Amino acid sequence: MSLLQIEGLGIDFGGLRAVHDVGFSLKPGEIVSVIGPNGAGKTTLFNMISGVYAPGRGRVVLEGEDVTRMPPHLLARRGLSRTFQNLQIFQSMSVLENAIAGHHLHERGSVFADLFSLPASRRRSKASEESARVLLERVGLGRAAEQEAGSLSYGALKRLEIARALALKPRVLLLDEPAAGCNAVETEEIDHLIAKVAAEGVSILLVEHDMKMVMRISNHIVVLDHGEKIAEGEPAAIARNPRVIEAYLGAQATEVQNADG
Amino acid sequence: MRFSSKATTLLILIAVIAIAPVFFPSSYYFRVGSLIFVNGLAVTGLVVLIGYAGQISLGHAGFAGIGAYACALAPVHLGLHPALAAVFGAALSATIAFLVGRPILRLKGYYLAVASLGFGILVSMVLSNEARLTGGPDGMAVPELGLRGVLRTVGVDLSNTEFWYAFSGLVLVLGAWLALNLYHSPTGRALRALHGSEIAARTVGVDVAHYKLVAFVLSAVYASVSGSLLALQNKFITPDVAGFMHSIEMVTMTVLGGAGSVLGAILGAVILTTLPQVLTIFQEYEQLMLGLVMMLVMIFMRQGLLPSIARSVRGRGE
Numbered sequence: 001m002s003l004l005q006i007e008g009l010g011i012d013f014g015g016l017r018a019v020h021d022v023g024f025s026l027k028p029g030e031i032v033s034v035i036g037p038n039g040a041g042k043t044t045l046f047n048m049i050s051g052v053y054a055p056g057r058g059r060v061v062l063e064g065e066d067v068t069r070m071p072p073h074l075l076a077r078r079g080l081s082r083t084f085q086n087l088q089i090f091q092s093m094s095v096l097e098n099a100i101a102g103h104h105l106h107e108r109g110s111v112f113a114d115l116f117s118l119p120a121s122r123r124r125s126k127a128s129e130e131s132a133r134v135l136l137e138r139v140g141l142g143r144a145a146e147q148e149a150g151s152l153s154y155g156a157l158k159r160l161e162i163a164r165a166l167a168l169k170p171r172v173l174l175l176d177e178p179a180a181g182c183n184a185v186e187t188e189e190i191d192h193l194i195a196k197v198a199a200e201g202v203s204i205l206l207v208e209h210d211m212k213m214v215m216r217i218s219n220h221i222v223v224l225d226h227g228e229k230i231a232e233g234e235p236a237a238i239a240r241n242p243r244v245i246e247a248y249l250g251a252q253a254t255e256v257q258n259a260d261g
Numbered sequence: 262m263r264f265s266s267k268a269t270t271l272l273i274l275i276a277v278i279a280i281a282p283v284f285f286p287s288s289y290y291f292r293v294g295s296l297i298f299v300n301g302l303a304v305t306g307l308v309v310l311i312g313y314a315g316q317i318s319l320g321h322a323g324f325a326g327i328g329a330y331a332c333a334l335a336p337v338h339l340g341l342h343p344a345l346a347a348v349f350g351a352a353l354s355a356t357i358a359f360l361v362g363r364p365i366l367r368l369k370g371y372y373l374a375v376a377s378l379g380f381g382i383l384v385s386m387v388l389s390n391e392a393r394l395t396g397g398p399d400g401m402a403v404p405e406l407g408l409r410g411v412l413r414t415v416g417v418d419l420s421n422t423e424f425w426y427a428f429s430g431l432v433l434v435l436g437a438w439l440a441l442n443l444y445h446s447p448t449g450r451a452l453r454a455l456h457g458s459e460i461a462a463r464t465v466g467v468d469v470a471h472y473k474l475v476a477f478v479l480s481a482v483y484a485s486v487s488g489s490l491l492a493l494q495n496k497f498i499t500p501d502v503a504g505f506m507h508s509i510e511m512v513t514m515t516v517l518g519g520a521g522s523v524l525g526a527i528l529g530a531v532i533l534t535t536l537p538q539v540l541t542i543f544q545e546y547e548q549l550m551l552g553l554v555m556m557l558v559m560i561f562m563r564q565g566l567l568p569s570i571a572r573s574v575r576g577r578g579e
């Protein structure tokens with residue numbers, strides 16, 4: 001059974017059909033990539049799935065439950081987590097605190113206990129701090145824990161967002177261009193991390209421009225152009241699809257061939 | 262030195278409160294001190310609202326008014342002990358903050374500012390107009406707390422000003438302790454997260470509307486207790502306590518000192534409570550000087566006094 005099912009999803013901004021009639025599904029532990037040129041509607045699609053935008057048409061079904069237009073914090077409780085293409089970091093917090101904040105659903109409790117710093121409150125904070133440190137190690141930010149988040153490089157902040165999203169212990173993880181701004185070594189690390197997270201049973205929906213990475217780790221690829229799905233299938237088939245090559249891969253053809261070989 | 266750490270802040274606060282009286286030449290200074298603590302308490306509540314959660318209120322004097330008039334009215338009409346009346350006022354403020362906060366916290370930025378301003382004006386109008394109950398603009402008397410008499414029976418004999426200095430100082434330290442606990446707690450993190458990025462806070466599961474309301478209610482209780490303390494120590498109260506100017510003063514102290522830190526905001530309360538007394542040497546230019554100081558601080562120290570100073574000290578050390 002599919003974990004996440006998207007059916008005929010669409011939204012307009014004024015006269016612009018940003019996304020129209022997009023559908024696909026995601027099985028447990030599967031990595032599905034959404035690719036397409038800039039402005040194709042990938043981020044808008046993510047925003048509709050994660051409850052940031054209310055879709056004008058279609059449905060989002062999570063584990064058999066219709067969650068269309070459900071606010072993000074309720075989707076989070078159902079195990080859906082995401083990162084942002086345009087970073088959304090808690091700037092005035094340290095790197096560690098950003099990662100701890102991702103544990104909100106696991107650490108929240110009574111305000112009273114928090115005000116008086118009761119043992120229960122301190123225990124919850126301690127547990128999420130320990131987990132946050134493990135997650136920071138996992139994304140290669142273990143040594144930056146005490147730094148102010150604002151002082152990190154763009155690539156490092158991307159990885160911090162992944163750590164924060166993992167803190168939720170999600171069942172579905174939406175990653176919007178996680179490797180943007182990362183160097184080759186960092187990109188490879190993110191590549192491994194995503195594969196490992198998926199191997200643990202988390203379903204991953206990925207938007208990424210690095211085609212080597214997309215072709216290597218995706219089980220399934222959905223191609224968007226001008227807000228519509230123009231193709232969908234296994235990486236090898238997508239790489240050969242003439243319509244996809246024309247709309248998007250043309251410019252990146254050499255890279256894709258390298259990845260194939 | 263890390264100004265954000267809980268122990269450091271509390272230590273500095275307790276040390277200053279305990280040691281300052283050594284340098285007081287007259288009882289007048291105890292009076293100024295207790296006024297600082299009363300303002301400091303309201304401002305600590307606003308640190309939770311403004312500094313942690315990133316929300317604004319230009320109507321919090323309304324809650325101070327509720328706390329103050331609860332101490333004046335509840336002993337007479339409900340037969341409550343003045344201390345219980347303050348607790349009653351805090352509960353009433355929390356309830357009203359809950360009801361008012363729900364609709365207005367959906368607003369952002371200056372819309373929220375104007376809506377909260379309206380709330381403050383509403384409270385002060387009611388207090389001025391219900392003259393039969395509140396004495397109207399002329400104000401009304403507030404009964405004695407009575408704690409000083411109790412202390413005397415156990416051998417602690419304090420003058421009136423000394424007592425209110427010590428008692429308000431104690432309540433301030435308690436208030437600061439709670440706010441600092443909150444900062445490093447799951448609730449505090451949720452508040453600071455939604456301040457940093459509402460959208461990211463939502464996606465990690467923070468119920469943003471709920472947590473904004475938590476901050477609003479907590480800060481209302483701080484303002485209410487501050488109003489109660491003011492009423493009890495003055496033994497007299499007028500609707501000015503709930504007035505627009507008082508709301509603006511609270512926010513100015515918080516932002517001037519540094520809304521992000523409890524100690525910073527309390528420093529703001531110290532400065533804006535004492536500066537008018539000091540600036541009287543400029544006579545008719547007093548208000549002008551005060552305005553100038555406020556403008557200069559905000560232009561050159563946007564984070565507020567304490568965080569800016571702490572940053573530059575740290576910067577030089579490295």
Ligand SMILES: Nc1ncnc2c1ncn2[C@@H]1O[C@H](COP(=O)(O)OP(=O)(O)O)[C@@H](O)[C@H]1O
Binds near residue numbers: 036041043
């Ligand atoms: N909030 C919005 N208001 C108006 N137009 C938007 C909004 N968000 C996205 N768009 C438009 O929708 C289209 C798709 O954008 P986006 O989803 O960001 O593309 P991608 O992520 O594939 O690069 C673009 O034309 C963009 O300008």
Ligand SMILES: [Mg+2]
Binds near residue numbers: 044
């Ligand atoms: Mg995008």
